[in-house]
Amino acid sequence: MSNKLDRDFYGRDTLSVAKSLLGKVLVHEINGKKLSGKIVETEAYKGIIDKAAHAYGNRRTKRTEALYGPCGFSYVFIIYGMYYCFNVVTEREGIPEGVLIRALEPLTCLEDMSLNRYAKEYSLLNKRQIENLTNGPGKLCKALLIDKSQNRKDLCKSDLYIEGNNIENISIKSSKRIGVDYAEEAADYLWRFYIKDNAYVSVK
Structure with missing residues (x-):
C-alpha cells in the first residue's frame, strides 16, 4: 500500500516543505512499472516576493496557473525548449509558491530509467553515467518519463506522487540556488537544500 504524502504536508x-522533502521518494507509476528515486536535492521558490520565481510580482499566466492552485499538485515546465522540470505546489491556494525537485537517488526500475535516459541497459553504464542518471532536474524528468502531460497532476491522488518513508538521519546543507544569477538579491538566498555527501546531488 502506498504511503503518499497528504495535502497537509504540502x-x-x-x-x-523543501527541507522536509529530502529523503522522501518520488514515484511515477507508468506502463505497469513503478519508477522511483529518493529526493536528495530541492530548491524553494517563494512566488510573489522572489525575483527568481516564475510568479514574481504576482505574474499570473497560463504557464504559472498551476502555482496559484491548491497545494499538492505538480508544476511541470520546460527550459531551453527541451528539458522538463518537476515542481510541487506548496502553501495555500492563491499563494504561488513551489519546490523544484533538483536531484534523485535512483531506487527502482533502474533498467527502465537507463533506457529512458541513455537508450542503453543499466549494466552498460559507466560510473559517471550512473551518477548522472537523475542528478539534475531535466535528467530525473527524462528518467522517470515526466513531461508536460504531468503538469497539474494531483500528487495525492494520481500515478505521480511522493511517498513518505522511515525517518532517517540525514544532514541537510543549504546553498544558493542554481542558474538564477539574473535574480538580483534573490540570487543570494540560501534556498537550495541537499543531503550532505550524497553522490546524486547535482552541484556539490
Missing part, C-alpha cells in the same frame, strides 16, 4: 511554509 500546505506549509515553502522552505519547510
Whole structure:
C-alpha cells in the first residue's frame, strides 16, 4: 500500500516543505512499472516576493496557473525548449509558491530509467553515467518519463506522487540556488537544500 504524502504536508511554509522533502521518494507509476528515486536535492521558490520565481510580482499566466492552485499538485515546465522540470505546489491556494525537485537517488526500475535516459541497459553504464542518471532536474524528468502531460497532476491522488518513508538521519546543507544569477538579491538566498555527501546531488 502506498504511503503518499497528504495535502497537509504540502500546505506549509515553502522552505519547510523543501527541507522536509529530502529523503522522501518520488514515484511515477507508468506502463505497469513503478519508477522511483529518493529526493536528495530541492530548491524553494517563494512566488510573489522572489525575483527568481516564475510568479514574481504576482505574474499570473497560463504557464504559472498551476502555482496559484491548491497545494499538492505538480508544476511541470520546460527550459531551453527541451528539458522538463518537476515542481510541487506548496502553501495555500492563491499563494504561488513551489519546490523544484533538483536531484534523485535512483531506487527502482533502474533498467527502465537507463533506457529512458541513455537508450542503453543499466549494466552498460559507466560510473559517471550512473551518477548522472537523475542528478539534475531535466535528467530525473527524462528518467522517470515526466513531461508536460504531468503538469497539474494531483500528487495525492494520481500515478505521480511522493511517498513518505522511515525517518532517517540525514544532514541537510543549504546553498544558493542554481542558474538564477539574473535574480538580483534573490540570487543570494540560501534556498537550495541537499543531503550532505550524497553522490546524486547535482552541484556539490
